[in-house]
Amino acid sequence: MKKDLKMYWKKNLSLMVVLLSIWAIVSYGFGIIFVEQLNAIKIAGFPLGFWFAQQGAIYIFVVLIFIYYFIMKKVDEEYDVHE
Amino acid sequence: MSILTWTYIMVGITFSLYLSIAWIARVKTxxxxxxxxxxxxxxxxxxxxxxxxxxxxxxxxxxxxxxxxxxxxxxxxxxxxxxxxxxxxxxxxxxxxxxxxxxxxxxxxxxxxxxxxxxxxxxxxxxxxxxxxxxxxxxxxxxxxxxxxxxxxxxxxxxxxxxxxxxxxxxxxxxxxxxxxxxxxxxxxxxxxxxxxxxxxxxxxxxxxxxxxxxxxxxxxxxxxxxxxxxxxxxxxxxxxxxxxxxxxxxxxxxxxxxxxxxxxxxxxxxxxxxxxxxxxxxxxxxxxxxxxxxxxxxxxxxxxxxxxxxxMINSISGVEYSKAPTWFKNWEKTGLIAWSDKNQDGIIEYFPGDPFTGKPTFTGEKGSYGQELLSNSPTDNKNELFIDRDIMVLANPEIANxxxxxxxxxxxxxxxxxxxxxxxxxxxxxxxxxxxxxxxxxxxxxxxxxxxxxxxxxxxxxxxxxxxxxIHPPGFVAQVVAFAFGLAASSFFPIIVLGIFFKRANREGAICGMIAGISFTCYYIVNIKFLGGTPWLLGISAEGIGTVGMLINFIVTLLVSFITAPPPADVQEMVENIRFPRGAGASIDH
CATH class of the missing domain: 1.10.4160.10 (Hydantoin permease)
Known part of the structure; x- marks a missing residue:
């Protein structure tokens, strides 16, 4: 039982690390640090870095939270800690 | 129907909606x-x-x-x-x-x-x-x-x-x-x-x-x-x-x-x-x-x-003669959110970088030769003649688009x-x-x-x-204190809540020292820049961004102090363990 809970917590933490890395890459990475390099690429009328900073990162934020919700729902049930 | 009538109708309907909901949802506990x-x-x-x-x-x-x-x-x-x-x-x-x-x-x-x-x-x-x-x-x-x-x-x-x-x-x-x-x-x-x-x-x-x-x-x-x-x-x-x-x-x-x-x-x-x-x-x-x-x-x-x-905005007013400017320009001029100071007396609205004059527009109440509101502000020596309050962009948008x-x-x-x-x-x-x-x-x-x-x-x-x-009596520093609200929230609560959940060893001494260190540094930096006219001495980070540094200080101090003082009591550690697993959340309890 105790061991299972440790595994549950570990799974939760590693999922968090993955999702937060994506969060940081799309906003701070694509939107700020590499914005000038990405602006050289254009998609329709959008310079890519500018698009990430004013549109793309926000869409990805929303998706990240829903991914966390769905995966954790499964993990909660797998380890029998759901409500 | 006029704009004013429509506004009374819209505001009336929405407000009665809010009040009815409040009445239906009233509480006793x-x-x-x-x-x-x-x-x-x-x-x-x-x-x-x-x-x-x-x-x-x-x-x-x-x-x-x-x-x-x-x-x-x-x-x-x-x-x-x-x-x-x-x-x-x-x-x-x-x-x-x-x-x-x-x-x-x-x-x-x-x-x-x-x-x-x-x-x-x-x-x-x-x-x-x-x-x-x-x-x-x-x-x-x-x-x-x-x-x-x-x-x-x-x-x-x-x-x-x-x-x-x-x-x-x-x-x-x-x-x-x-x-x-x-x-x-x-x-x-x-x-x-x-x-x-x-x-x-x-x-x-x-x-x-x-x-x-x-x-x-x-x-x-x-x-x-x-x-x-x-x-x-x-x-x-x-x-x-x-x-x-x-x-x-x-x-x-x-x-x-x-x-x-x-x-x-x-x-x-x-x-x-x-x-x-x-x-x-x-x-x-x-x-x-x-x-x-x-x-x-x-x-x-x-x-x-x-x-x-x-x-x-640029298309409809920059380089346009005032007499031919669209009606929304004149409507909003009355509110003082837009103003034109014809520096070179040519009757054309010229828009360039920089402030057209010092401070917010104050009208003298007299009209200029093109019918524009005259200003008592002292003009700056750049070429820009146009003052636009940024709020106008959303508020005047429907008028600009007819x-x-x-x-x-x-x-x-x-x-x-x-x-x-x-x-x-x-x-x-x-x-x-x-x-x-x-x-x-x-x-x-x-x-x-x-x-x-x-x-x-x-x-x-x-x-x-x-x-x-x-x-009713807005303090002159509302704009400045917004930096405070976020800076303080970032440098006080966030680090100790996160550590409180993910780091069992974080203790009372650490949290108190961490919060105080984070808040003090952030306050000092913001007050120094916003109120005492200091320069952003830390790598040019502005007052709005300093909460990030305050947060790091809070994290570091909380961790350091927690390590050199006694760990939290067993029941607190158990509580931290307990909040990590969803089962048994129940309703928010009174206590």
């Missing part, structure tokens, strides 16, 4: 009062959170700010949305499992200390008051502009309405009213945006529209953003999509401001408390997702409005919904901080439920009066 009895569905809570979050500043000012800042405006877009990812992954589920009423509650219990509770309480009250002062002013301004009443009368009407539904319904009443307010504000934001996108680019979705080509006129067939870059460059501004150019913020500063706004968002008490209102841990995660989805609808529309407005009067009325109702929903959420946090954390937890532990509800309602009354006072 403390848990209903503070956390809506923990029974709000994730979808409804998501909408309420979105309305709570999006203030008069988001609704009225943000698109205008971005319009003038171009790429750099991304700090608000990223900063005020990215924090929800932190909330959903790092805070909301665990605070929901912990299941008490307020942020100071968590801090006080987790760090088994009334000093920690007290420090958190002071920060919560300060942050909320800072915020609410601006909201009441926003209510007054929207009323005065659209209903043609005095700003102060507007503030008084707003106070009465907020007091009515906040004291009657507590969190429950506020939550359901906010759901209605979200729907009003989002429709009011999208309708003009879609109309303008269709007009300029022929694309329905504004989010795609500002990356499309212009439909007609001399620039037909060219990409809107390319044209904006050229227009900006021709007038001597930095290109619209260019990052970190001359005259704009450095990469490090953009990074720090974005981080401080994100972390500050996740640490704001009136946002965190929303996640206590849902029935379970799973619902808290889902609710954060819905909240950000609903916020994103407005936040991805704002940059589109910004670029449309910039294009419209939309019918009911759309203009709808925007007024939307602005009011945004300001009122945020004000009521904040007032509840202030009242619960004082009546629950201060009165019940620290002063009178034997207070009955009835007494506490009574104190809660009295506190809402008091908070409304204080907020109204600041709305």
């Amino acid at each position: 403390t848990s209903g009062f503070y956390v809506a009895g923990g029974g709000v569905s994730p979808l409804a809570n998501g909408m309420a959170t979105a309305a709570d979050w999006m203030s008069a500043a988001s609704f009225i000012s943000m698109a205008g700010l971005i319009s003038f800042m171009g790429y750099t405006g991304s700090i608000y877009l990223l900063g005020w949305t990215g924090g929800y990812v932190l909330l959903a992954l790092l805070l909301a589920p665990y605070l929901r499992k912990f299941g008490k009423f307020t942020v100071p509650d968590f801090v006080g219990d987790r760090y088994y200390s009334d000093i920690a509770r007290f420090v958190a309480l002071i920060c919560a009250i300060f942050v909320s008051f800072t915020y609410v002062a601006g909201q009441m002013r926003g209510v007054g301004i929207v009323f005065s502009r659209f209903l043609e009443v005095d700003v102060n009368t507007g503030v008084l009407i707003g106070m009465a309405i907020v007091f009515f539904y906040a004291s009657l319904g507590g969190m429950k009443g506020i939550t359901y009213t906010q759901v209605a307010q979200y729907l009003v504000l989002i429709v009011a934001y999208l309708v003009p945006a879609i109309a303008i996108s269709l007009k300029i680019t022929g694309t329905f979705l504004p989010q795609l529209g500002f990356g499309s080509t212009i439909a007609e006129g001399p620039n037909a067939g060219k990409y809107l953003l390319d044209v904006l870059n050229h227009l900006n460059a021709d007038l001597g501004f930095a290109e619209y999509t260019k990052a970190f150019g001359q005259g704009s913020k450095s990469m490090l500063d953009v990074f720090c401001i974005t981080m401080a706004l994100m972390v500050g968002t996740a640490g704001l008490p009136h946002v965190i408390v929303r996640f206590y209102t849902v029935p379970s841990v799973r619902a808290a995660r889902l609710s954060a997702g819905y909240a950000l989805l609903f916020i994103a609808i407005l936040y991805t529309t704002a940059p589109a409005i910004a670029s449309f407005a910039r294009y419209n 939309l019918p009067p009911w759309v203009i009325a709808l925007v007024a109702a939307g602005g009011l919904a945004a300001a009122l929903s945020t004000a009521s959420g904040l007032l509840l946090v202030i009242s619960s901080s004082i009546s629950h954390d201060l009165y019940y937890r620290l002063i009178n532990r034997n207070a009955s439920e009835k007494q506490r509800l009574m104190v809660g309602r009295i506190m809402i009354g008091l908070a409304v009066c204080v907020a109204g006072y600041f709305g």
